[in-house]
Amino acid sequence: MVTLEPENKVRKILITDCADAKGLIAKITGVCFAHQLNIIKNTEFVDRIQGRFFMRTVLEGVFDDASLLKALSEVLPAQNHTKLVAADKKRIVVMVTKEAHCLGDLLMKAYYGGLDVDIAAVVGNYDSLRNLTEKFDIPFHHVCHQGLDRLEHEQAILKIVNGYQPDYVVLAKYMRVLTPEFVCAYPDRIINIHHSFLPAFIGASPYKQAWERGVKIIGATAHFVNDCLDEGPIIKQDVISVDHTFSAEEMAHNGRDVEKSVLSKALQLVLNEQVIVYGNKTVVF
């Protein structure tokens, strides 16, 4: 009999997403126990209206993935969406336009601690943020949209992005709308930061819209991108107070800190496999 060496121990995250049924927690954790895996953290949620069961289980031990997944499939309802993911560093590509604050925060955190992520490359439709990106020894690709139609521009970007095989694409104030063709290439894997508390102020110039409406709070929303502009599943939102003395520009200026903080927290949740998309919503464990 082989003795398990401690150095073989790893952490993996088991995500279960299936129809609700009796005894699911007992059955799933029972399988894990039978595989001598230790549960580090377990969180579950049942959507009783739709009869759907979600669970995130952080496991530690020596894994035989095929055996574990087979055993799980025998106790779970049919058509379950089970996945077992290594708790490893993920790779992202960041897309930007001209604003530096979100990109700068991601670079700082990837480089000096705060986000356990590998930023493989930055793609910009302007060249403005090349200098910032290259300070951190990360490749910057300028794909100018001028003279190209939308599809050509996106194909040029996609070619670069695909080359890095990223786990996620992060839109860090990328100010152009993506076509369904682009979105389809990374379903539930493109994360956007929108500078308003959605669903208010969808589309262009949300701070100008906010100023015109005379609101007393402004905010930011991180969401997955789907086919409808600013209507994808929301991951994280936050707001700050403003008053009548703020111009639209001052709202934008003051909103930057909340934008970068919301994007970075949402990305951390996604990287940790804490976010499950279902329908147009998210379960955030």
Added chain:
Amino acid sequence: MVTLEPENKVRKILITDCADAKGLIAKITGVCFAHQLNIIKNTEFVDRIQGRFFMRTVLEGVFDDASLLKALSEVLPAQNHTKLVAADKKRIVVMVTKEAHCLGDLLMKAYYGGLDVDIAAVVGNYDSLRNLTEKFDIPFHHVCHQGLDRLEHEQAILKIVNGYQPDYVVLAKYMRVLTPEFVCAYPDRIINIHHSFLPAFIGASPYKQAWERGVKIIGATAHFVNDCLDEGPIIKQDVISVDHTFSAEEMAHNGRDVEKSVLSKALQLVLNEQVIVYGNKTVVF
């Protein structure tokens, strides 16, 4: 020469709202000083885009209103909106439907401290909150909307409200839309609490809308009522965090504390003459 007796000293609030011009603060405060009035607190704001000047001056002393206003009119631009208001307790009528939390908070604060206001009466389109209102020895009027068309129902309410000559009408979860006829009777004097962070989730069932959209924050907005539903000038807004585990009912349940807190704070600002409406916005000093 008459010696001013300290007991004649009172506090009044001077609100100036006029076209911007050079030296306005010097001129206005100079007039106040010449009238031997002490400035307790002074706050000003200039909207540079529209060239508009706003100032709120809390004055203490012995007032000759006519003389002060005449002197001010001589230094201010034409067509100014100047008003001098005694810092006295104001009278309100509260309109409700079935939910008790906002009304209860207003009653508690009017009775036990927290809001310096005289609640003259409560009007409900249901009879449910009679018992709560009468605990505090305040008259409750049930004006049932059944069997009446909208205009008849509002006329019946207006007749009661007018009888109390209130300074403001407070809609403390009054769940019916008011017609322009009603609103015109109390221009910029009807305060509503809407249970969402406007402009998101206008209209009916905002918590259900919020649940369907999968937002991660919910909120409340206190605003003056104008002709367009939920589109009047915003006075105060606040939000709380929610997550995927909240049903629409739990959102509503948890939203109550923020609704009552936002309404009560907005009302306090209005009662203190800290809110100036201009266009579809407010200046909140």
Added chain:
Amino acid sequence: MVTLEPENKVRKILITDCADAKGLIAKITGVCFAHQLNIIKNTEFVDRIQGRFFMRTVLEGVFDDASLLKALSEVLPAQNHTKLVAADKKRIVVMVTKEAHCLGDLLMKAYYGGLDVDIAAVVGNYDSLRNLTEKFDIPFHHVCHQGLDRLEHEQAILKIVNGYQPDYVVLAKYMRVLTPEFVCAYPDRIINIHHSFLPAFIGASPYKQAWERGVKIIGATAHFVNDCLDEGPIIKQDVISVDHTFSAEEMAHNGRDVEKSVLSKALQLVLNEQVIVYGNKTVVF
């Protein structure tokens, strides 16, 4: 064989608190499943430093308590603290001094929705809040502290409190320090609201202390009472912003809303069996 009638179905909450061990979630949920109990919600936490396991399991079904607890004791480590509690309405006694806002909020929520609790009685060391309490048809007991030494006064209160056999005692701005004798009578069952963000501003006049220190936030802390003043396990805390214009009195005035909100949320967590005390801390599920 008896068919289980749906009407026999009830909800109970299982709290497990024991030394950490492998497979605990599988074992506990396995026992529940074997007893045909449905898990409505399950939350666990492991304190890895102290090697302690905590779990809260909301169960639905037909219970044989003795059989369930026996089966659990067979799979759990020795010296576990397991309890099975009916998800029923709990009974509290509220203790007050002169301030109305926390008591008023509890009364409103118990009466009109917001807290599922039975307020059995209110005890005050002043008579000021009798009127408010009796509006809600709840007995008020005035136990004046004058002319009594601390122990006599507390014995008089304890006699009344004990008479109601409350699940919890809530100090809703009760402004006297309790002796260890009193606290021992209700271990981990007395909830206090302190008007500062503890551990700052322990003891008397926290708003005055806050004003003197020139802080830019003030807050409130709900905690269980233990032998050391303001040092018991914290359940909930929140803050609001203040600035240089606030006097100590205005801080106190503005702090009321956050005090009552923090107390009411903490109480709701305790009533739902969401709070486990261990050492001088709480696990809040």
Added chain:
Amino acid sequence: MVTLEPENKVRKILITDCADAKGLIAKITGVCFAHQLNIIKNTEFVDRIQGRFFMRTVLEGVFDDASLLKALSEVLPAQNHTKLVAADKKRIVVMVTKEAHCLGDLLMKAYYGGLDVDIAAVVGNYDSLRNLTEKFDIPFHHVCHQGLDRLEHEQAILKIVNGYQPDYVVLAKYMRVLTPEFVCAYPDRIINIHHSFLPAFIGASPYKQAWERGVKIIGATAHFVNDCLDEGPIIKQDVISVDHTFSAEEMAHNGRDVEKSVLSKALQLVLNEQVIVYGNKTVVF
């Protein structure tokens, strides 16, 4: 007579700090008006307990500083502290130890927008942040504390700092206590970020202290440094929520965003001449 050319127009900020007296606003704004200066923004505050008047006036026009200050001295009470400051970019030196997040945020904002400041140099008692600093072409000075006594070390730092003639010194997680000698060199001009909501958790390891106490919020405080550790005048504070699942390290990790945000906002207020120190408090306009 010389016609004032628009290009001579500049902005200056007038700070008045004196004993309270009648008519001060009228007198000061009258002097400004007589000097043909336009008031862009005016904010005042009276501490009624100490009888002290504070005003911040943003002025625009063509300045004759000596004439203006002379005219003001004739209308103000004796022993006033009046200062007239150009609304120009200020120069700071940043002191650090090993943590990158606050420094990185200041560098990003100084370089890419968000803070209108000139970071003249960074001084570290470790060499760890040289690389980050030099990315932004800013000189980094490593002054190792090893082998030096406290005074020698500080003298070495002071020599470097003085060489840059900074308006302010910013301690961006500089983890050593400064002696009164150092503090005296920059009275009310050294800004520190402390990683707790002061006055709680003074001194070393505030996150560890917070974890041990079991608090449900953690925070950050930006303050001027005076002779007593963590007891200087507070400029800005903010908090975030934590729960029982956070280790002390996770509190520190999550506290970084609030630390950098509080420090950057406090610095912006100071740079804008919005902060007046008096006694051990601040007036923040």
